[in-house]
Amino acid sequence: MDDLEKARISRRDFLKSLGLGAAAAAAASVLPGAAAQAAEETAGATWGMLVDLTRCTGCNSCALACKEANGLPQIPGKVPTALDADTYTFVEAFQVANLRGEIVTRYVKRQCMHCLEAACVSACPAAAMHSSGEGPIIYRASRCLGCRYCEVACPFGIPRFNWDNSITPKINKCWMCYERLKEGEEPACVSACPTGAIRFGRREDLLVQAHARIASHPDRYIDHVLGESEVGGTSVLYLSDVPFDRLGFPANLPQVAPPKQTEKILYKLPYVIFGMAAFMTGTALYTHRKPAATVPVEADAATETPDKEA
Amino acid sequence: MGEIITYPAFWIVAALSIGIPVVFLAGARFLAVRLAGRSQGAAAAAAEGIVITVPRVRSPWKVLRDLVLIGVMATGTAIILVRFMFGLGAVTNLSDRFPLGFWIGFDVMSGVALAAGGFVMAATVHIFRIHRFEPLVRPAILTAFLGYLLVIAALLVDLGRPYNVWRPLVHWQYHSVLWEVGVCVATYTTVLFFEFLPVILERVNRIEAITKRLPTVAFYRWLKKVSIVFIILGVVLSTLHQSSLGSLWVIVPQKLHPLWYSLYLPVFFWMSAVAVGFAMTIVESNLSSRAFKRGLEQPLLAELGQIASVVLAVYLVARVADITARGAWPRAFEPTLQAASFWVEMIAGVVVPIILFAVPSLRRNPKVLFAGASLVVAFGVALNRLNVSWIGLLSYTGNIYSPSWMELVVTVTLLGFGVLAFYLAAKYLPVFPEEGAHKAQE
Structure with missing residues (x-):
């Protein structure tokens, strides 16, 4: 868990920056760099999934296996048709025009993209959304406030909330079967896929594989691995022969991880804190001064604001 | 239902x-x-x-x-x-595609902004020591204190698991804007309590006794002595979370309409909070003078309006410069709900109040001053917060959310409890200065 260790170190830096006014500037300017570096180092070694949409036949085995593995309620004889509080993944069908203008049917497996720098993790005020450091983004209900800011932050609109639960609602989403991963198994959906449309492995290996497939079939695939760079990179990657924006993927995904922007602002706050405190204290010292003599402020303040009782 | x-x-x-x-x-x-x-x-x-x-x-x-x-x-x-x-x-009409609604957009986001009078007036009088505004400080702090209690109440209704509300205080998530807002709101509400406590203690001391040996008397004196610390703390905390409520929306670059999405959202939120701090003090003074049939410090309020016009002018220039720099002006001339709402916000909530506050003959008219301040409150800030948290997001999500009647009734109910608490506090605690002290008796 060297990732956790790094998180601790950068936190220590931050606390230090809070504690030492003079050191604040130095620490604050170092921090964003440190965070980015940590993300870069772990990115290659994390788990990921590669979904090849040209190989998916829409059999829904993955969606049903997911329900089974995660103990989610099922409606007998029916396959899930949308993400909801009881559905971590489902297969969406599209009748779309491919690059040659032919109308084809394509099936898109939807689930959490497990962003490398996840907006939901960055947004969560209580670390309920948590990066395992190995790729999967996991949710810890016991810490959750139910504020739903992760739903706002998610660029893919994935998390689902129990709207009908009175006081113990949860955020529900794919967790890449993290429990199975720790036991050396693949996620349930990967194991269940009969066509090999979903591959599981190290993200960097999957990227190499994806580009190799594109290179060997340049006529078949569009030259784009979705998730390679979108929102700073995701652990779940997609290959397709149809442009992604025709398949229900958000069109204007930023290339920078959204947390980068907010963290840029947040790491300026030490300056704001010390700047504002210094300015206000300075002003107060100046306005509370005694015209003639140099008197300690406290004593001055006491005489300036006389007790109404006295 | x-x-x-x-x-x-x-x-x-x-x-x-x-x-x-x-x-x-x-x-x-x-x-x-x-x-x-x-x-x-x-x-x-x-x-x-x-x-x-x-x-x-x-x-x-x-x-x-x-x-x-x-x-x-x-x-x-x-x-x-x-x-x-x-x-x-x-x-509620909330859904996974629109998970934060009116309770957050209005009760929390506008609630915090409209409570800015507390730190703005406290700083004006106790830090910048512009003493003539002193009579306006206590009502402003009371408004702020009750405002924050209402914000917390609304939040507890809105949170799915309200019993976990304390967790941000324990699990430090310095990369989370919401964590920072939560910690600051909790701390600042405590600070406001200590800023308002002397008012309660004055009352207690007066009721309870003639004897000065009550521990509350010593506590009162100590509080008065260290009050400047609370005030500075209050200004710092307010600056942090007023601005961070804007930063909350920086994480959704692809969702928020470009008329509002900006990396400078926190700066705009802070500036508009300062402006509405003055405006809200004018509105609140007018309303309580009507309720309690007491005189109004009209020249003081006019002066507040004048200060607010300067802050609003800076804010306006900054907003215009930001939209120009991002090249978003074409989006303001599209036939969309967002463009319409933008113009209402900017014209009615910023430009008109600047004029009303800046022209001396206009701001000296109590009705005009009150109207200008109300415009800032309703359009310049409340509508702005709703634009950022609701209307500006509809361009991405489609028209999938508007508050249910039940959400609105809850908002009105919480406001009702707040107004009632203000009324009772103002009536039975020495919130307002004694009439004779500052102006001739009625």
């Missing part, structure tokens, strides 16, 4: 929810009469058996108004209880 009526629990809840506001109101009334009875001036009168605070004859119009208010507040209390029995889905 239809099926909910068939639950027996619903009717129990309905009965309770009429009971709770009635008990609350009756209790407040009882306490008020008791406090009045014990106050110095009323002591003699009370001994004679005369209760001076209760008007004997009430106009039917006022009785009707009170009944409607009690009805709305009872309904609102019922809805809150229904929410805790059947979940957020039973009372």
Whole structure:
């Protein structure tokens, strides 16, 4: 868990920056760099999934296996048709025009993209959304406030909330079967896929594989691995022969991880804190001064604001 | 909603929810009469058996108004209880595609902004030591304190797991804007309590005794001595979370309409909060002068308006420069709800108030001043917060959310409790300066 260790170190830096006014500037300017570096180092070694949409036949085995593995309620004889509080993944069908203008049917497996720098993790005020450091983004209900800011932050609109639960609602989403991963198994959906449309492995290996497939079939695939760079990179990657924006993927995904922007602002706050405190204290010292003599402020303040009782 | 009526629990809840506001109101009334009875001036009168605070004859119009208010507040209390029995889905129009709605966009985001008068006025008087504004400080701090309590109340209703609300204080997530907002709101509410505590203590000291040996007297003196620390802390904390409420939306670059999405959202939120701090003080002074039939420090308020016009002008220039720099102006001339809402916000909420506040002959007219301040409150800030958290997001999500009537009733109910608390506090605590001290008696 060297990732956790790094998180601790950068936190220590931050606390230090809070504690030492003079050191604040130095620490604050170092921090964003440190965070980015940590993300870069772990990115290659994390788990990921590669979904090849040209190989998916829409059999829904993955969606049903997911329900089974995660103990989610099922409606007998029916396959899930949308993400909801009881559905971590489902297969969406599209009748779309491919690059040659032919109308084809394509099936898109939807689930959490497990962003490398996840907006939901960055947004969560209580670390309920948590990066395992190995790729999967996991949710810890016991810490959750139910504020739903992760739903706002998610660029893919994935998390689902129990709207009908009175006081113990949860955020529900794919967790890449993290429990199975720790036991050396693949996620349930990967194991269940009969066509090999979903591959599981190290993200960097999957990227190499994806580009190799594109290179060997340049006529078949569009030259784009979705998730390679979108929102700073995701652990779940997609290959397709149809442009992604025709398949229900958000069109204007930023290339920078959204947390980068907010963290840029947040790491300026030490300056704001010390700047504002210094300015206000300075002003107060100046306005509370005694015209003639140099008197300690406290004593001055006491005489300036006389007790109404006295 | 239809099926909910068939639950027996619903009717129990309905009965309770009429009971709770009635008990609350009756209790407040009882306490008020008791406090009045014990106050110095009323002591003699009370001994004679005369209760001076209760008007004997009430106009039917006022009785009707009170009944409607009690009805709305009872309904609102019922809805809150229904929410805790059947979940957020039973009372709100929220969904996974639009997870934060009116309670966050208005109650929390506008609530915090409209409570900015507390730190703005405290800084003006106690840090910049512009003493003539002193009479306006206590009401502003009271407004802020109650405002933050309302924000927290709304938040507890809106949170899915409100019993975990303390967790941000323990699990430090310095990369989370919401964590920072949560910690600052919690801390600042505590600071506001200490800023307002002297007012309560003055009252307690006066009631309880002639003897100065009460521990509250020593505590009061100590509080007065260190008050400047709380005030500086309050300014720093307010600056942090007022701005961070804007940063909350920086994480959704692809979702928020470009007329509002900017990396400078936190700066704009802070500037507009400072401006509305002055405007809200004007509005609140006008309303309480009407409620308590007391005089108004009109020249002071006009001066606040003048200061607000400067802040608003800087804010306007910054907004215009930002939109120009991002090349978003074409989006303001599209036939969209967002463009329309943008123009209402900027013209009615910023440009018009600047004119009303900047022209001396206009701002000296109490009605014009009040109108200008109300425009800033309603359009410059409340609409701005709704634009950022609601209308500006609809361009991405489609028209999938507008608040349900139950969400609106809960908002009105919480506001009602807030106004009631302000009324009682202002009536029975030394919030306003004694009339004679600052102006001739009426």
